[in-house]
Amino acid sequence: MPCDEANHVCDKSQYKEASLLEKIKLNLHLIYCKACRGYSKNNAKLTKRIEAAELECLDPKCKEDMKKDLEKALKEQLH
Amino acid sequence: MPKHEIHPDKWIDLYADYLFNYTVTRVSDREIAQDLVQDTFLAGLKSMKNFKGEASERTWLISILKRKIIDHYRKINSNKGKAEVRIQYNDAESEGDWLEERVADPFDKTAEDSMQNSELGDAIHNCLGKLPKKQANVFKMKTVLNYETEVICNELNITASNLWVIIHRARTAMADCLKENWF
Incomplete structure (x- = not known):
């Protein structure tokens, strides 16, 4: 497995979307590839931190609506 | 120190998620949080003239939002009637303004x-x-x-x-x- 594929599988596994075979191949790759080991480690930490922070975001559609309202209010204010 | 400028047309992209995250952790209700964030932007628009550029836009918006959140807690308190005000402290030594305490730490963690x-x-x-x-x-x-x-x-x-x-x-x-x- 080449490095770019290893990183891709590592990204997918952060979202539990990597297959068992992919994960086995990734782990074999990590045994001999130091660079990808580093990436995997940081990537897993990022996932943990984001889970710990219990982040909340607005839905993009909802942001669009907010934008429209704000633009309307801005226009009204300028007139 | 360079003065901060104000660009309401960029507010949603730059700050909506940040303000929403801030609010949701404090009011524990997505819909209410969304309304409070929207109110904050509209209030910011109305008081743009008062923005002196000493703090960043984000800090300034957060200060408006904080007041909106406190107002929200005041409002639900008055909606529920006086019974709600009689929150008892378990021991006589604790004292303080219970409303402010709830605003500061309204979650279970x-x-x-x-x-x-x-x-x-x-x-x-x-x-x-x-x-x-x-x-x-x-x-x-x-x-x-x-x-x-x-x-x-x-x-x-x-x-x-x-x-x-x-x-x-x-x-x-x-x-x-x-x-x-x-x-």
Whole structure:
């Protein structure tokens, strides 16, 4: 497995979307590839931190609506 | 010190998620949080003249939002009637304004936990703010809103392999950005 594929599988596994075979191949790759080991480690930490922070975001559609309202209010204010 | 400027047309892209995250952890209701954030932007618009540029736009908006959140707690208190005011302290030695205390810490976690969480949340939102807009959008939809890959691809009109390239770049940048203080 080449490095770019290893990183891709590592990204997918952060979202539990990597297959068992992919994960086995990734782990074999990590045994001999130091660079990808580093990436995997940081990537897993990022996932943990984001889970710990219990982040909340607005839905993009909802942001669009907010934008429209704000633009309307801005226009009204300028007139 | 350079004066900060005000650009209401960029507020939603730059601050909506940050303010929403801040509010949701304090009022524990997504719909109410969304309304409070919207109210904050509209109030900010009305009092733009008062913006002196001494603090950043974000700090200024947060100060408006904080007042909105306190108002919200006042309002639900008066809606529920006087019975609600009679919150008893268990021992005679505790005293204070119960309303303010509820505003400061209205969630079930210990104060320390939530403080750490909101610091970490702030740090993550700061890093998200440094990503290019499209990267930030895709990353948030995938990682925070937990949308299916297919849904994001349809919505943004990109292919799955596009999506994974963007996610990879975003994750690399996010890890770099958080490395110093949080890894």
